[in-house]
Amino acid sequence: MAKENREHKDSVFTDLFCKDETAKENLLELHNALYDTNDTDPELIKVISLEDVLFKNLKNDVAFTVRNQKIVLSEHQSTVNPNIPLRDLLYIAREYEKIIAVRDRYKTSLVKIPTPRFFVFYNGTEDYPAEQILKLSAAFCETEENISLELAVKVININPDKQHEILEKCKVLREYSQFVEATRKYREDEDQLQKAVKECIEKGILADYLLRKSSEVVNMLMAEYDYEMDIEVQREEASKKADDKRFAEDVDKIIKKMHISPEKACQILDESYEKYLEIKEQYTENTEKP
Numbered sequence: 001m002a003k004e005n006r007e008h009k010d011s012v013f014t015d016l017f018c019k020d021e022t023a024k025e026n027l028l029e030l031h032n033a034l035y036d037t038n039d040t041d042p043e044l045i046k047v048i049s050l051e052d053v054l055f056k057n058l059k060n061d062v063a064f065t066v067r068n069q070k071i072v073l074s075e076h077q078s079t080v081n082p083n084i085p086l087r088d089l090l091y092i093a094r095e096y097e098k099i100i101a102v103r104d105r106y107k108t109s110l111v112k113i114p115t116p117r118f119f120v121f122y123n124g125t126e127d128y129p130a131e132q133i134l135k136l137s138a139a140f141c142e143t144e145e146n147i148s149l150e151l152a153v154k155v156i157n158i159n160p161d162k163q164h165e166i167l168e169k170c171k172v173l174r175e176y177s178q179f180v181e182a183t184r185k186y187r188e189d190e191d192q193l194q195k196a197v198k199e200c201i202e203k204g205i206l207a208d209y210l211l212r213k214s215s216e217v218v219n220m221l222m223a224e225y226d227y228e229m230d231i232e233v234q235r236e237e238a239s240k241k242a243d244d245k246r247f248a249e250d251v252d253k254i255i256k257k258m259h260i261s262p263e264k265a266c267q268i269l270d271e272s273y274e275k276y277l278e279i280k281e282q283y284t285e286n287t288e289k290p
Helices: 012-019 023-035 084-099 171-186 190-202 207-258 262-288
Strands: 045-047 062-066 070-077 115-122 131-135 152-157
Touching: 012 023, 012 062, 012 070, 012 171, 012 207, 023 045, 023 062, 023 070, 023 171, 062 084, 070 084, 084 115, 084 131, 084 152, 171 190, 190 207
Parallel strands: 070 115, 115 152
Antiparallel strands: 045 062, 062 070, 131 152
């Protein structure tokens, strides 16, 4: 099977809570779990997620309004970084651009806007607290007592072992977490993924959804795996480029002091770089030993 790039493929999380025919019902259940409400009408939910087609390189997993009074932005992450509040700041600005008419922005009377809320659902393999708040102000160059702009994101760890209360309140989120747990170790193997999906159906984990979309789900998981692997490779390449640059700068200083020819400099560079990599590898192995 030809693997697909995640840029052109939704994740299972996004499909389940944004694109699938049951998305509004799933979002309503999620909203009730987050806010301890008992709303029953899915039509209260309006999906307003950003798309790359409209805003190049700016896309969040799921965004929706409730009664046009509240905007909820949520993301699914297998890794969490401190720049999530900054990303959400950019997302919410775009969302307000979409839903607030240009003329309304210049009225002399106060224009009411939906209240924003930000969540990240984490289910990566690295240990992470059951719940944590990330704040935009942590990134400010200067700290002030009275902050002019703040944005807080609640990160909820939905791994089953953390037993966060939201998994008891939201059945679809709990089953999504169980599904990820069941498929995680097979994500690079299509045949094993199909077996894992079948096992989830037999156990009643997202059964209706998987019965309708098993092939699509496998494609999405393979695409997500390709994306994560691509990011890992890019990080490794960036690290190597940084090492190369530092090494070249050091060698350049030595060459200038030695007053040697460019040819000799290249020879020294090749020989020294091989030695440098050898030493670096030995150092890495030693530091990784318990």
